[in-house]
Amino acid sequence: MTNWIHVCTTDDIDEEDLIRWDHGDKTYAIYNTEAGFFATDGYCTHEQQHLEDGIVIGKVIECPLHQGRFDIQSGKALSAPVCVDLTTYPIKLEGEEIFIQVTG
């Protein structure tokens, strides 16, 4: 089954930035971009590096370790060395509250 789970409020994430959010045994990256709020897996698909120290450039997240890039909205891997897409998760806003849909 799927659940909507409360993450944080919109003020908790700076514009063009991201935060780390841990839930259960998983960790996520929650983004505030010019195109809205989004969520992906927390770890880069290249090596076990969390994206929280990475940089958001427009709609792109760049990993802090090797500067591999992903499209935040689609999770698509954009440039070497990353070649496996990031898993994305639906986000909804209720007022200023951000919710994420995760399975299980």
Next chain:
Amino acid sequence: MYKRIVIIGAGHCGGRVAEHLRKRGFRGSISLIGCERHAPYERPSLSKGALSKAALSKAALVSEDSWDPESITLLSPDKLAELEIDWIAGRNCIDIDPEQQEVILDGNKRLRFDALVLATGGSPIKLPLAGAGQPQVMYLRTRNDATAIDSQLAPGKKVVVIGAGFIGLEVAASARMRGCEVTVLEAGSRPLARGLPVQTAEAISELHAQHGVEIRTNVAATSFEGTNGRLNRVMLLDEEPLPADLVVVGVGIRPNTELAHKAGLSIQDGISTDAFGRTSHPAIWAAGDCANAHNSRYNRPFRLESWKNAELMAEVVAQEIIKDIISNLEIHLDSSQQYGFFNDQKEQLKDPEPAKETVSLENNAVPWLWSDQFEYGLQTTGFPADGDEIITRIDGDLRIDFAFRDGKLIGAAGLAPGAKAARDIRLVQMMLEQGISPEPKDLANPAKKLKALLKGK
């Protein structure tokens, strides 16, 4: 005709060239010649995780004994086969015939090429000292080197590292994490003189001191003494001998230019290339540690020994070879590939479409590198050691030293636990790419966000 591409050097850069050629649709033969038995792999972990057995920059997250040797493999033998890359392992290339466009392997096997890529890397500079031939005097460049050093590390072992550069200090940190007693000897007056400003280097020295690693500067080793084939001490100039079970020498590499020299290519601290990796021979390219590439942004050549440079030059060279193929109206490109340029040959003839994003040394060549030591990650961009003024920013446990020269920002070095320095250093790299030089007082003020300064706010 571009039917045959030969790549000499099956390391990170050579492997990536082959991969990018296929990704961009090249369907001819690719021969990838490596003198090692290992499939192409990435080197950064050899001095870090491979020796410490922990993922250093993630020490807080990942426990020890979690390092997987296969994690550094760039292209596995299966992947090479899938990409139809003819990987010739364990063979040395002994000569190049630039007239006939052939490379000659040991055993006198000859391979014709339409384009040749030299990704020959570098070799550790050897110390010409008495006793340096003993097996416990080691160098670190290859996966086998790392395995050999790893097998010698154990709690209480006395390890002497010669050379306080990035590799030497990473080995020192790794050995210390394994419980060794570690001393680093540096012949110069300070560590990391080539890559870092003195302020950052002092912070790293302090980090080593806190972990019990002694870094001694202005100390020259003169010979290595052993008994019964077993190293036991390092003799020093004007100082007491130093007991040692193991010596690891990290005093830099020399670019492997012998083949380029034989081929008559232009050489100057590495194989000279234009801004796209082309050497003085129109069918021969060079990339990675061995290449001294002209950079239009800085209007001078430089040779970089970094992971990022291997990645970037591999992509640039593959792209330029593909461009060459297009301009020669060749047809060995697979239009079904993601990076294929055209749907059919006719379109190719009249309107070749450039790749989605052109990579060039001009656009991407502000240097960037990282080093991991203990639980700290260092990242640098630009030329942080070349400043005439250093501005320091302290933001909690994140330290950034900005280098200015003639009043202009030219580089920065960031040091922090884990990957916390990455974002700000990336922002500085973007400032350098865009020619933005914020006020020193703003950079020194941690309340001023670098992202805002990048945007001129």
